[in-house]
Every structure is written in C-alpha cells, then in structure tokens.
Amino acid sequence: MVSAPLDAASALSLREISKRFGATQALDGCSLEVRRGTLHALLGENGAGKTTLMRLAFGMLQPDAGTLSVAGRACTWRSSADAMRAGIGMVHQHFLLVPAMTVAENISVGRGGMWSGFDPVRAAEQVRRLAADTGLSIDAEARVADLPVGAQQRLEILKALSHDVQVLILDEPTAVLSPQETQDLYAWLRRFVDRGRTVVLITHKVREALQIADDITVLRRGRTVLQVRARDAREGEVLDALLGDANTLHALADGRPPHGAGLRSAAPVLTTTGVTVRDARGVNRLKGVTTQVYGGEILGVAGVEGAGQMELLRVMAGRCRPNSGTTTRPARIGFVPEDRHRDAVISAWTLVENLALKEAGSVRGLMAWDAYRARAESCVRSQDVRATGVDDPMAALSGGNQQKFVLARELEGAPAALIVENPARGLDIRAAAQVLAALRAARDAGVAVVIHSSDLDELFSVSDRMIVCFDGTVRDVALDRQAVGRAMVGLT
Numbered sequence: 001m002v003s004a005p006l007d008a009a010s011a012l013s014l015r016e017i018s019k020r021f022g023a024t025q026a027l028d029g030c031s032l033e034v035r036r037g038t039l040h041a042l043l044g045e046n047g048a049g050k051t052t053l054m055r056l057a058f059g060m061l062q063p064d065a066g067t068l069s070v071a072g073r074a075c076t077w078r079s080s081a082d083a084m085r086a087g088i089g090m091v092h093q094h095f096l097l098v099p100a101m102t103v104a105e106n107i108s109v110g111r112g113g114m115w116s117g118f119d120p121v122r123a124a125e126q127v128r129r130l131a132a133d134t135g136l137s138i139d140a141e142a143r144v145a146d147l148p149v150g151a152q153q154r155l156e157i158l159k160a161l162s163h164d165v166q167v168l169i170l171d172e173p174t175a176v177l178s179p180q181e182t183q184d185l186y187a188w189l190r191r192f193v194d195r196g197r198t199v200v201l202i203t204h205k206v207r208e209a210l211q212i213a214d215d216i217t218v219l220r221r222g223r224t225v226l227q228v229r230a231r232d233a234r235e236g237e238v239l240d241a242l243l244g245d246a247n248t249l250h251a252l253a254d255g256r257p258p259h260g261a262g263l264r265s266a267a268p269v270l271t272t273t274g275v276t277v278r279d280a281r282g283v284n285r286l287k288g289v290t291t292q293v294y295g296g297e298i299l300g301v302a303g304v305e306g307a308g309q310m311e312l313l314r315v316m317a318g319r320c321r322p323n324s325g326t327t328t329r330p331a332r333i334g335f336v337p338e339d340r341h342r343d344a345v346i347s348a349w350t351l352v353e354n355l356a357l358k359e360a361g362s363v364r365g366l367m368a369w370d371a372y373r374a375r376a377e378s379c380v381r382s383q384d385v386r387a388t389g390v391d392d393p394m395a396a397l398s399g400g401n402q403q404k405f406v407l408a409r410e411l412e413g414a415p416a417a418l419i420v421e422n423p424a425r426g427l428d429i430r431a432a433a434q435v436l437a438a439l440r441a442a443r444d445a446g447v448a449v450v451i452h453s454s455d456l457d458e459l460f461s462v463s464d465r466m467i468v469c470f471d472g473t474v475r476d477v478a479l480d481r482q483a484v485g486r487a488m489v490g491l492t
Contacts, residue, residue, distance in 0.1 A: 010072060011036040011198040012057060012088075012167050017066035019052055023388065024396075026052045027063075028222040034167070034215070036071070039189055039199045041209035041230070043242055044219035045428040046400030047386060050202045051093065053219070054169045057200075058090040059083035070167070087166030091156050091173050093202075093399065094341055099145035103127055103138055107159050130158050135184030146280065149339050150181070150305045150454070157185070168192065171202045181305075186212050204428040206238050218242050243430060263296030268328075269448040270316055270417045275325035277311045285311040287472040288325065293448045295416065298439060300463030301452040302477075302484055307469040309452045310338075310421065316450060317419040330417050330448075334410030336403075338421035344406045347395040351387060352376045354394050355409055379408035383438060400431030407438055417448040424458055436462050456484065 012034040019027040027049045034040045044050045055061045057068065059077030068075050070086050077083050080090075097106050104123035107130075120141075127140035136154040144152060157173055168189075174182040189199050190212070203209055209216055209230070216233055218226040218241040226241035270293040277286040286308045293299050293316070303309040314320035315327055317335040337343035345354050355376045356367060376390040383404040387397055394402060403423070410418060420439065424432035439462055443449050453459050459466065460479065468477045468487035477487045 009036045010034065010069070011038075012200065013067075013069045013072075014053060014057060015067050017053060017056060017068075018064045019049075019056065019061065020064055021396075026222055027056075029066075030219060030222055031224050032217055033227065034198060034200055036198055037193055037196050038214035039193050039201060039212060040215045040217065041213035042200055042202045042217050042219070043204065043206065043209060043238065045242065046204075046431050047398035048219040048428075049222040050219055051171055054090065054171065054200065054202060057083070058088055058169060084163065084165075087164070088169065089160045089163050089165035089167070090169040091160045091171060093171040095152050095156055097144050097152060097155060100143070102141055102143055103147075103155055103158075104140045106144055106155060107162050126162075127158065130162060134158065134161060134188045136181065136188075148305060148310060154181070165197070167198045167200065169200045169202070172204070173201070174203075174205075174208075204432070206235060206242065206429065210235060210238070239429070242428075263444065263446045265295035265446070265448075267294075268292035269295045269330055270333075270450070271328040272312070272315060272322075273326045273328075275312075275315055275322045275327065277308075277315060277320060278323050284472050286315070286322070289472075289474045291316075291467065291474060293417065293450055295446045295448045296443060297464045298443045298449040298451060298462050300459040300466040301450060301469065302456065302459055302466060302488055303452075303469035304488055305454070307488070308472040308474070309469040312469060312474065313419050313421055313450060313452055316417075330415070332413060332415040332417075334415040334418040336406055336410055336418070336420040336423060338425055340402055340406050345394045345402065348393055350393055351380070351385075351390040351397075351405060354405070355379065355412075358409055375412060379405060379412055382411075383408040384434060400427045400435075403427060403435060404431065404438075407435060411438070411442060411447075414445075415447060418442055418450070420449065420451045422453050422455075423451060424453070424455070432458075456481070 010033055014032045017027050017030045030049060030053055032053060042050050052061065056063050059080040059082050062077070070088065075086060098109065101109065104120060104127045107127055108123050124140035127138070131138050136158060138151055138154050138158065144155065153173065160168060174185060193199055201213065210233060213230045216228055216230050216238060217224060218238060220241065226238065272289055272291045275286055275289045276284060278284050289312060301309045301312065311320055315322055316329065317333060318329060319335065341347060346357065352369070352372050356372045373390060379385065380387060380390060385405045385408065386401045397405065423435050423439065427435065439449055439451065451459065451462060460481070463479065466477050466479055466484060467474050468484060470487060470490050475487060477483050
C-alpha cells in the first residue's frame with residue numbers, strides 16, 4: 001500500500017533501511033522521504049520502528065543496510081554530533097536532562113556553553129526569549145528535579161530548538177502537554193516550517209496528524225506501509241495502514257463515557273480529609289482537600305498543570321506525605337506513575353526483576369525467583385505484553401508494552417485501589433485502547449480506580465465520576481465538557 005515517493009526537494013531521505021537487535025528485526029527495508037519545508041507525521045504502533053528509524057537519522061544508531069541523505073547529499077553518521085552539524089535536531093520521548101541543574105544550565109550544556117564562560121543571567125534571558133517565541137512557558141531558574149513532567153518535556157523541546165536546526169525530529173512531544181500548550185507548539189512548528197525548515201513528528205494521534213501535517217508516513221512491523229499527502233488521506237485509510245485491521249477501533253473514538261457495572265461499594269475505599277501539601281518552596285499545592293473514592297468506580301481527576309492533581313494522586317497512593325490532614329487507604333493499592341522510567345521500572349533489569357522490585361524492602365530471606373517468574377509470565381499474558389520472554393530487559397520492550405507490564409504488575413494480587421497518572425501517555429492507538437480497557441475491567445471487578453490524564457478525551461472515555469483541581473482546591477463536576485473546562489480555569 002506504499003504510495004509513490006512524494007515529489008519535491010528532499011530534506012531527509014532514508015531508503016531501504018534495515019536494523020536488527022539480536023533476534024528482533026526492528027526495521028526491514030524501511031523507507032522515508034521528507035520534503036523540505038513541510039511538517040511530516042510519522043505514525044505507527046509502539047514497536048513499529050518509528051523511534052529506531054529516527055535515531056538512525058539522528059546518528060544515535062547505524063543501519064545494517066540502506067542509505068541516508070540530507071538535502072540530497074549521501075551521509076554516514078558516526079554519532080549524533082555529525083547529524084547536528086548537518087542541521088538535524090531531535091527531541092526524545094524520554095528525557096535527557098540533568099536533574100540537579102537549572103533549566104538554563106541544561107540548555108547551556110546542550111549547546112556546550114557550560115564550558116566556555118557560563119553566564120547564568122544571560123543564559124536565563126536566552127531561555128525566556130526562546131520560551132516567549134515558542135509559547136512554551138518555563139521558569140529558566142528552576143531546578144529540573146523540581147519540575148513536573150510536563151515542564152521537563154517543554155524543556156527538552158526548548159533545548160532542541162536552541163540549535164539552528166534545519167530538520168527537527170520530535171518523538172511524541174505533546175504526550176504530557178496541556179491542550180493549549182499543544183496548540184501553541186503546533187502554531188510554532190507551522191511558523192518554523194513556513195520559514196523553510198522541516199519537521200518530522202512521531203505521533204500516535206491520527207486525527208491531529210491529519211489536521212496539522214503536510215505529509216504522513218505509516219510504519220508497521222518495521223516496514224513502510226503508507227506514504228501520502230495529508231490532504232489526500234482519509235482517516236480510515238490511515239487507521240487501516242496503522243493497525244492492519246479495519247475493525248480495531250480506538251477506545252476514545254466515540255467519546256462516550258462508560259457506565260460502571262453497578263458494583264460501587266457502599267463505603268469509600270480511599271479518602272482524604274482536610275489534606276494540605278506544601279512544596280519545597282513553601283507553596284501550598286493542596287489546600288485542605290477532602291475526597292472519597294468508592295470501589296467499582298473510576299474517578300477522573302482533571303486540572304491544568306500545577307493545579308494540585310499530581311500531589312492529590314500521590315497522597316492517595318501513599319507516595320507523598322501531607323503536611324496536614326489524614327488519608328485512609330486499603331492495605332493493597334497499585335500505583336502507575338506518569339514517568340515509568342524514573343518512578344516505576346529499572347530499564348536494565350529483566351521483567352522478572354522489575355516485578356520483584358514492587359516488593360523491595362518488604363520481603364525477608366531468600367527471593368522465591370521461580371514464583372516471581374511465574375507471576376511475571378502471568379502479567380505478560382494478562383495484558384498481552386509483547387516480549388520474547390520474562391528474562392528480557394525492560395529496555396527491550398516498546399513504550400506501550402512497558403506500560404502494559406507496569407499496569408499488569410500493579411493489578412497483580414487484586415489491589416483494592418489503583419492510582420494511575422497519564423496511563424496512555426506516548427502509547428499508540430492499540431496499546432492505549434488495551435490500557436484503558438484494563439482500567440475498565442479493574443473497575444468492573446470492584447477496584448477503586450483514580451486516573452489523571454492531561455487528555456480530556458481520555459478522561460471522559462473512562463470516568464464514571466470526575467473532580468477538577470484548581471489552585472490546590474478540588475470540586476466535584478458533572479461529566480460535561482463545558483462544566484469541566486470552566487472549572488479547570490476557575491470559573492464556576
């Protein structure tokens with residue numbers, strides 16, 4: 001189903017690229033043609049080869065076979081430095097930041113400025129100008145370790161944009177951005193390409209790709225299956241190419257909220273009473289918040305970034321101690337953080353070891369590795385985790401399969417409550433649908449599920465009840481988009 005190559009001057013060309021990692025054929029004769037001065041959307045399921053192909057383009061990997069050219073000139077990269085000198089920049093899905101440094105220092109490190117007379121005042125001013133130009137607000141003097149994940153994502157984007165790039169590759173850059181931040185970024189990208197630059201956007205959001213992209217390429221199982229002008233593409237055609245199955249639909253497609261199975265418990269399973277949380281700067285992130293969550297329901301938590309929703313979920317999960325107030329939680333509770341690499345898994349460890357990690361500090365004596373292996377295999381089966389075996393390192397799995405394994409691990413042992421942050425962040429259509437279906441199944445089994453997502457469509461698709469955080473306070477809101485939107489900006 002591959003179309004003819006797109007006509008026009010090429011900014012980036014990868015032809016018949018193959019790449020193998022051990023027994024896994026990540027790319028199998030894959031090709032991509034990116035026209036100069038366009039926004040090119042690269043779609044595919046997790047594990048389809050999108051990120052691998054772009055890491056090859058950026059010099060992080062070398063192909064086993066195939067050719068690469070930039071602006072019509074054949075190139076061979078020894079490292080990312082070679083690609084950057086040729087005018088290619090990349091924003092990675094997983095952050096490459098120094099937590100102990102400030103925003104300005106991280107950007108200066110990326111440009112090599114820390115080693116040539118670093119001026120913190122000048123660096124901070126450069127960050128402020130860059131943030132104003134892109135519409136991506138950020139505190140230049142904030143320490144990265146203190147930033148929420150959404151702000152860290154904005155920093156990665158700003159770091160890449162600080163270079164004079166001709167071809168900018170972005171790997172799921174909007175996964176944790178708010179809708180307004182996403183629109184601001186897309187507006188900047190359009191201005192960027194209007195100046196003759198080029199963007200390759202790795203995304204799983206089909207409708208957004210159709211709306212904002214000039215061209216679309218779809219990969220499946222390491223091969224190019226569709227390359228087409230966005231204006232000529234149909235949503236169904238792209239979905240068929242993406243999934244290989246016209247009957248597989250996105251869980252969010254119709255936007256209808258599900259209904260619980262009628263198993264809501266008579267008494268709350270999880271409560272907070274008068275909870276206040278102050279951050280390291282003494283700012284109240286939660287202000288006397290009282291909530292109840294019942295078994296057999298999904299409670300959706302909405303709010304713009306920094307409104308207190310992350311503190312609330314972590315208090316509920318027992319990962320954050322309140323400065324005042326009380327919490328009541330069950331003995332068995334699962335927690336899926338939004339940044340799985342930082343807070344949920346150790347990438348170099350196997351699936352078995354990452355399962356055992358959940359019980360670190362609570363097991364005495366010898367580890368029952370045969371039992372852990374059997375439990376890990378059960379997790380793989382329960383959530384359809386694509387792995388060659390439970391002895392695979394976590395890093396060998398795609399992002400979607402990592403997320404499914406973490407969710408399976410947290411559901412293992414039948415917890416009474418499950419707290420989930422941005423469960424479908426960076427996942428493709430099929431993986432997102434599977435994760436959200438697992439949350440509904442947990443709800444139908446009587447689990448008290450709490451979910452926060454920066455994607456309102458996602459929240460409305462799974463929530464039985466919704467609350468909105470605003471300026472450290474919480475209010476119950478009807479399952480109505482206008483009511484939720486007004487509450488998120490403080491209008492009641």
